[in-house]
Amino acid sequence: MAGLATREIGDQGAHVAADPVTTQIVRHALDAAADQMRVALCRTAFSPIIYEMTDFAAALYDPQVRLLAQGRALPLFLGTLGACVETAVERLGGPEVLDEGDVVVTTYSYDTGSHAQDLTIVVPGFVDGEHVGYAAIKAHHLDLGARDPYCTDTTDLFQEGLILPGVRLYRAGELQDDLYRTLLSNSRLPNALAGDLHAQIGAAQTGLAGLYRLIEKYGLEQFRAYTERIFDHAEALARKFFASLPDGTYVSSGAMDNDGISDDLIPFDVKVQIDGDRCVIDFTDAPDATAGPINCPRATTVSGCRMALMSFFDHAGSSPNEGLFRPIEILTRPGSLFDPKPPSPCFMYGWPAKAVIEHIHRALAPALPDRVPAGSARDLCAIVWWGTDENGEAWGDGCDHLVGHGASMHGDARSPFIIISCSGIKNTPVEVLEAKRPLLAERFEFVTDTGGGGRFRGGLGVAVQYRALRDVYATLPWEQTRTGSWGLEGGLPGATSSLAMRAADGSVEPLSKCSALLIPTGSTLQLFCGGGGGWGPPEERTVEAIESDIREGYVSPAAARDTYPQLAA
Numbered sequence: 001m002a003g004l005a006t007r008e009i010g011d012q013g014a015h016v017a018a019d020p021v022t023t024q025i026v027r028h029a030l031d032a033a034a035d036q037m038r039v040a041l042c043r044t045a046f047s048p049i050i051y052e053m054t055d056f057a058a059a060l061y062d063p064q065v066r067l068l069a070q071g072r073a074l075p076l077f078l079g080t081l082g083a084c085v086e087t088a089v090e091r092l093g094g095p096e097v098l099d100e101g102d103v104v105v106t107t108y109s110y111d112t113g114s115h116a117q118d119l120t121i122v123v124p125g126f127v128d129g130e131h132v133g134y135a136a137i138k139a140h141h142l143d144l145g146a147r148d149p150y151c152t153d154t155t156d157l158f159q160e161g162l163i164l165p166g167v168r169l170y171r172a173g174e175l176q177d178d179l180y181r182t183l184l185s186n187s188r189l190p191n192a193l194a195g196d197l198h199a200q201i202g203a204a205q206t207g208l209a210g211l212y213r214l215i216e217k218y219g220l221e222q223f224r225a226y227t228e229r230i231f232d233h234a235e236a237l238a239r240k241f242f243a244s245l246p247d248g249t250y251v252s253s254g255a256m257d258n259d260g261i262s263d264d265l266i267p268f269d270v271k272v273q274i275d276g277d278r279c280v281i282d283f284t285d286a287p288d289a290t291a292g293p294i295n296c297p298r299a300t301t302v303s304g305c306r307m308a309l310m311s312f313f314d315h316a317g318s319s320p321n322e323g324l325f326r327p328i329e330i331l332t333r334p335g336s337l338f339d340p341k342p343p344s345p346c347f348m349y350g351w352p353a354k355a356v357i358e359h360i361h362r363a364l365a366p367a368l369p370d371r372v373p374a375g376s377a378r379d380l381c382a383i384v385w386w387g388t389d390e391n392g393e394a395w396g397d398g399c400d401h402l403v404g405h406g407a408s409m410h411g412d413a414r415s416p417f418i419i420i421s422c423s424g425i426k427n428t429p430v431e432v433l434e435a436k437r438p439l440l441a442e443r444f445e446f447v448t449d450t451g452g453g454g455r456f457r458g459g460l461g462v463a464v465q466y467r468a469l470r471d472v473y474a475t476l477p478w479e480q481t482r483t484g485s486w487g488l489e490g491g492l493p494g495a496t497s498s499l500a501m502r503a504a505d506g507s508v509e510p511l512s513k514c515s516a517l518l519i520p521t522g523s524t525l526q527l528f529c530g531g532g533g534g535w536g537p538p539e540e541r542t543v544e545a546i547e548s549d550i551r552e553g554y555v556s557p558a559a560a561r562d563t564y565p566q567l568a569a
Helices: 020-044 081-092 177-185 190-218 220-243 298-310 350-364 430-436 543-552 557-563
Strands: 006-009 014-017 056-061 067-070 103-106 118-127 130-140 165-171 248-256 266-275 278-282 328-331 383-388 394-399 439-446 462-468 472-476 498-502 508-511 514-519 524-529
Touching: 014 220, 020 056, 020 067, 020 130, 020 190, 020 220, 056 081, 056 190, 067 081, 081 103, 081 118, 081 130, 081 165, 081 298, 118 190, 130 190, 165 177, 177 190, 190 220, 220 278, 248 350, 266 350, 298 328, 298 350, 394 430, 430 439, 543 557
Parallel strands: 278 328
Antiparallel strands: 006 014, 056 067, 056 130, 103 118, 103 165, 118 130, 248 266, 266 278, 383 394, 383 472, 439 462, 462 524, 472 514, 498 508, 498 524
């Protein structure tokens, strides 16, 4: 039959046809099954950080732990789930020891790439007794026994939460009650933990049900033929992209504000090597792991690199799969910032990875001038809150914020947005936060003069102010307050982020990243989430565009005169 292809399947050596039309149907069915996991988790989770903010990831894998499809959730998590599955199963003794009905739990940072709060479950799937794949879900839980519900100043892994190195929570369908009670006993918010954990398990079963339907419809051998063709097609797309770039080494240099312990900048380079139809990203010259928790385990370093490159691939609107990553190699140095070793702390593991994503884009900007925008403010501007309510019951919550993004050669930046590494996340609606917590949002607005100038203007930053109606505590894991966005092609940088606390007596205390900050009743947190960089020389911006910016309040008349010399003409 015309248009058919043959694929060798597994160890059987069988050759079966995988026509492109049905392959496409299977690909989108896998995408739908993975996204049903997302929908199920959002509808059943206990905590707003999951069902409102989408602070989780869900994906389906084949028995060789190759990504079949992933739900539309937190991108930086998604790239780590393969490592979560591999290490969890390996610690149990390999896939041959798995049983139908098993649910494996892992929180070990050096396996998952995340802090312990990002608890991951791995559920193996079976059809007629044969192992056919895995569903995996990583979700952020509000508390899992760390020194504080969220930390910026830990000094070893043992301060960062309960370590579960790949253990069965369910064995052949039976809940392991001793482990379950131990897990809940290590949380300040056990009800939230229980509700969110059971939601994860139910959502994973939802994803597997979609996988089973496909296998039952097409048969296991035929289904595997389709997935092999899906992988091969994605690999071809990725190789085509790399082959379109000039060979060479592209470099971008950056820095983290500090490690949460000292106030020293932590500089690093990102090297992207293009060689024909493959790409190598090299971190072997990265600085040593830090004393504070800014270290990024290898699984998340790999995830960040894959995500940065994946944003350039034309994969027809479907979710990523394993084939896209075959031409990519990530080099790290054990014991470094991007590949720390136990017991180095890594509670803020995600912040270096977020920076890496944009620095990969910045490095490739000369080769992709029409695809790469100027820099964003590069932070989630996150707050993790906790306290007790009027009944003395403990509560916890978290919220992320929007920042200004960079302009591109195609026009001004639209703002504000969540940063690209966490683009599946939503900011918590003010109405939800005020309804559930003793907080009042008094300000949430654009800030004039915060987007970088240029031929095209960077996106504005956002000012937010929260008043505490009761004593509350907060951890503020803010980054890029010293090294903000950058401009491209002569564009100017945007304003850096900043934060402060204003006491009830009117005194103001500037803040940087901090843990367990007491915000007394009547005090306010005053936040500024930074602006994005401009693109192109400011003198090339049209007078009409500048006048529009002034009229709309994006740029003040004084700043416009200082930035755009053409106004004096």
